[in-house]
Amino acid sequence: MSKKIKSFNFILIIFIALFLTGCWDNEELDTISIVTGVGIDAADTEGNIKLSLQVGKINQEKSTPQSAGGSDDSIILEIEEKSILTGTNELERQVTRALFMFHNQVIIFGKEQAKKEIKPYIETFIRQNDMRMETLVFISEGEAKDILDIKMEQDKISSFGITKMIEGIQRYDETYSIRVLDLVCMIMDEGTTPVLPILKIEGSDKSRLLLKGLAILDNEKYIGELNETETRGYTWIRGKFKNTFIEVDTEDGLAILNMSNIRYKLKPQIKGEDLIMDLEILGDVVFSEVQGFHNMTIEETTKIILEGAKEKINEEIEASLSKSKKLKTDFLGFGTEYHKRFPKVWEDVKEHWENIFPEISLITNIELNLIDTGKIRNSLDMKEGK
Amino acid sequence: MILDKRKISRTQFMFSVACFIQSSSLLTSFFTSITKQDSWIAVILGSIVSIPTLLIYSYIMKKFPDKNLIEINDMVFGPIIGKIFSIIYIWFFMTLSAINTKDLGEFVQKTILDNTPSIIIVGALLLLCSWTVRNGIEIVTRYSLLFTFIATTIVISTVFLTINQMEMDNFLPILQQPKMAYVRATHIISAIPFGELVVILMLNPNLDIEPKKRIKYLLYGFLIGGFTLLLVVFRDIAVLSKTIEIFLLPSYETLRLISVYSTLSRVEALFAISLIILMFFKISVLYYISVMGIAYLFKMKSYKPLVLSIGVIIIIYSFIVYPSIIAHMKSGSETAPFGWLVVESILPLITAIVAKIRKLPEQKKGMSS
Structure with a gap:
């Protein structure tokens, strides 16, 4: 009797191992687009935003010999929509691969958008399960899209460059590394006005990014900024x-x-x-x-x-x-x-x-x-x- | 009539209690959304408030050392009222099993297997649990020591890993919430993680401990569990600051923040591990108890035929127990604690008082000797 049960269990286990496992919701590297940066700019239509996603390219052809600035390591997807998720959903239909948000490095708000409002758009980044709380947040002088678009000298994908830059600075100065979590804390704290670091493009060939002071967001709206001395004071x-x-x-x-x-x-x-x-x-x-x-x-x-x-x-x-x-x-x-x-x-x-x-x-x-x-x-x- | 003759040793009992409380330490948002940065105070108050309830349990355990709750009800209140009491308890145990099954299923589906139908997750879990339950209480509690050890190690190591993100300022200002908030949070804590210990009354006849010493091991286990809960809440407040009130799974978010120079990150898998093993334990215990309760209620000769059918009922119940997560949260922080309180504290108290008035255990002793 017990032998029968044993052999039944054995068959059951084999059955489970064969038929219940699998990778039917798999996401292979060549079927996804890894989003490395999100930019949010003001749109002309009221209530809309211009969403730009920086997508890092994975399939790097090794054969292309150092084509300086020729081969792009990232592409920018752009859309005008009411919210971030409607934007990404719309974009999903325009690109061949599924958008993968887990590895998002930075969130950049254009200054014009920051003058309108940023609060409603932060909400997505804390609610969605595939957004991480340690993503860095910035305000850009000019359009956020340009920041995502530039090729830095050493790091071809600008959002990785920004993260590295912040990591370097963080060793001696923690002012510039403001994560989504910190921003939410500042918004929730009574008696603090949130600040966000400002990114600016410099250089003759527009290939240099610079951290330039802090933007002050009263009621989550841009009202002014601190220059370098004032930032040091802060x-x-x-x-x-x-x-x-x-x-x-x-x-x-x-x-x-x-x-x-x-x-x-x-x-x-x-x-x-x-x-x-x-x-x-x-x-x-x-x-x-x-x-x-x-x-x-x-x-x-x-x-x-x-x-x-x-x-x-x-x-x-x-x-x-x-x-x-x-x-x-x-x-x-x-x-x-x-x-x-x-x-x-x-x-x-x-x-x-x-x-x-x-x-x-x-x-x-x-x-x-x-x-x-x-x-x-x-x-x-x-x-x-x- | 004892359906399950296996015995639980002292360590197994102690760590079962600890494990049982720890399993609730993962789902703290019921009260962190109310008391925010003061939640740790609520945990301490909650544990103090729970001690009288534990004393009632231990009184009952001492008076009826070889009887479980269903039998005690029959003895104390007679067959009819006793049955009504027993049915209330069994309903409570079944609801708890369903809620916990739902919690685990939802968590796994939300974070790891987001396309898998939840019936597969819950079904696989309950199948494993039913296998354990069929083998009796000794198997259910055997791994409690290991589980407690794993869970505690995870909590302590994550405290060290998040120490660079902690800010002691996050605990300020202290005691500035409205007074009702503390009362509510204390009530929730004493009802949801601690009060659920009423299940030990069902394990009573299986304890291999002298009746007088049971309270000692119960309190030890309670301390281990309570301390872990406190540590978890401390860690989450120190790391998350005020944002603790908006997250549904504060501990999960805390662990997601761990990143040691991008080499050691994605530690939230640890949360998943500890949640799954602790919930497996808790559901097994609750499942076992529901099965035993029904078996004793109908005076069955063996509980084994019931195991699978009750498992199916729990699965179905877990799908209909709350229509949505909003209803779940609302009930967890508003209505459930009151309902639970009746079952967890008031009914045992009535049992203890009636037993005392009727001087029941003495009579029993006289009869048996």
Whole structure:
């Protein structure tokens, strides 16, 4: 009896293995188009967007000998539609292969679209299962499509180039890597205006991409942007530098410092009626380059340079703060800090935060600790000995 | 009349309890959508609130060490009212099995096998479960230690892998939600993962533990499970911040974010692994219990003929239990906890009180000696 059951089980297993397995919903590499970048631009018709998808080519013919710029590594698909998914569905019918969104690297909003709205289009990227939350988000100066379309010198597919660039920058500065998740967090946080990095095409042959400051999105609409100094200020306040160079330009000479081991403390305080933010920045500095400082001793030089560096940081912070006050929008996230640390106070002020927040005074306390002067002590121009 | 004579050892019992709770740690959105960054508080409150319920269970287990819930109902309330109680319990167990089957089927279909008809996924799963159930409780719980070990290892290792994305600021502000939110979330946690432990009352006669020590192993298992749940919620809040409230599967999204220099990514497969093994365990236990419940209710001589037919009922039930995911979420966070509470806490409490008043176990002892 049990032998019968055993042989029945055996046949059953063989049957299952033969007939229930298979690859009937397989997706082979030569039947899919891998989308590597999504660009969203403003369309002329109200309520529509111009969707451009960058599709990386897989079948690279090895025989074509380095045709400079001749063979395209990616193609751009374009369509004007109401939403991202209607656009991709429409595109599915125009291309020979199925669109495969899992490997999307970047989402780029054209500046014109950002001036209209971006929020409804973010929704798709968090709802759909084949979209990943760590995709990077950017705003493009000009059209997003152009950014997807350019051939960078070293990376033929621009979205991979952008990702690599961000990965490189991220080692010392985290401001520019804003993922879908971070953007959604910023949108959901009370008292923060979202910011997104801006991409710009530069160079005579239009083959160079540049990260140029941050775009400020009040109510998820583009209202202004930060230049380089202001972006640095933003980075100081949000505590996103891991290490950085500080350029100190004094009357006596020029010095470049490398600052590392940076520690930040941003502390909201309430003193009486006033709201005060306390920002503490501690860091170790190393002299990387020193020019000038004729006939001065190293002690004097050090003092001047460190003072200059503090001033420089303060200037950058000030620039960013005054920009924020001018635009009357709190992209520095002070509101969030108060919301987190003083939730009761926040309940009272949040209704008219844009009027209260320009009154906040920011007190900075910067301490730089010189740990190394590099391979040499005195500069060539400096006074010998002590 | 004991239908399944096999015994469960202490470790098996302890880890079964842990495993049972852990299986709910994957589907946390019922309460994370309510208390957001304070969900960890709700987990702690929920576990504290659940302890009295566990004490009721252990009281019943101590008083009736070799009887299961259906028999206890018959003894305590008499054959008619007892049967009504038993039917309510069996309905509850069947519903739970159907809901969990549905959860697993939906998850697998949504994330891995999106073109496969869900009847194939659910059918294959239930076929495996029925094989286990046919072999009795000892087989069902045998792998609980291994499953708990795998699930806990996955949770702990993912905590380390996401540590660079965690921000302690995400927990602020603390205790700023409306008060009702905490009450609701606590209620959900005590009803959905912890309260479902009422199933152990059905395993009672199979425990190979002295009646007095059962509470100890029950609490140990409860602690392991509760701690894992807490850790999962902590990790998800630290990584996802406020966005935790909008995701249906917060843990899955957290794991999707893991990427160690693009060499170690796509770790969400781990979530799928732990979900499938834990859900397999949970469904097996619930399935076994539904089968046993019906077998005892009708005083059958063997439970084996029931296994396949009840499996079919569970499959069909799982398709009709909720019309859509919206209804599922709504019921999970709004109506179900109240219904569950009746079955999980109030009915056992009534049983315990009536047993106490009628001094039942003593009589029984006197009769048997």
